[in-house]
Amino acid sequence: MEKIEWNDDLSIGDELIDEQHKALIKRLNDVARAMEEQQGEREITRTLEFLSDYTCFHFAAEEKQMELAGYPGLEIQKRNHSEFLKTLKNLENDFYEEGATRPLAESINTFLFNWLTKHIKGLDREFAVFLSDITEGNRG
Ligand SMILES: [Fe+2]
Numbered sequence: 001m002e003k004i005e006w007n008d009d010l011s012i013g014d015e016l017i018d019e020q021h022k023a024l025i026k027r028l029n030d031v032a033r034a035m036e037e038q039q040g041e042r043e044i045t046r047t048l049e050f051l052s053d054y055t056c057f058h059f060a061a062e063e064k065q066m067e068l069a070g071y072p073g074l075e076i077q078k079r080n081h082s083e084f085l086k087t088l089k090n091l092e093n094d095f096y097e098e099g100a101t102r103p104l105a106e107s108i109n110t111f112l113f114n115w116l117t118k119h120i121k122g123l124d125r126e127f128a129v130f131l132s133d134i135t136e137g138n139r140g
Pocket residue numbers: 062077081119123124
């Protein structure tokens with residue numbers, strides 16, 4: 001199964017957010033690997049819990065940072081974040097109902113990886129541009 005590796009393409013230029021995105025990608029890869037290798041139910045559950053805990057933590061941190069910066073795109077980000085959480089929740093429920101089936105492992109790839117890369121390169125990068133603009137504005 002395809003995995004996302006961190007690369008500069010995914011960097012938005014904000015160190016804290018970049019570090020959190022790396023950690024998020026790692027957890028996502030852990031889930032994908034656990035499913036792919038058909039690890040035990042307990043192990044897969046553990047990786048899923050790690051992923052959803054970290055996702056909540058990261059989204060909250062990002063939204064807080066946007067709020068503090070007075071970012072006008074906050075609402076769109078929040079909506080987008082909650083869509084991801086909903087998708088993740090659905091995948092978790094599928095896992096609890098049916099186990100680590102092949103289609104489920106594939107949807108992780110399709111929905112979560114694709115969503116995340118698109119989100120980082122799109123909305124998160126827009127925020128980083130906004131942040132660097134206001135920082136430069138303060139300097140000038
Ligand atoms: Fe985001």
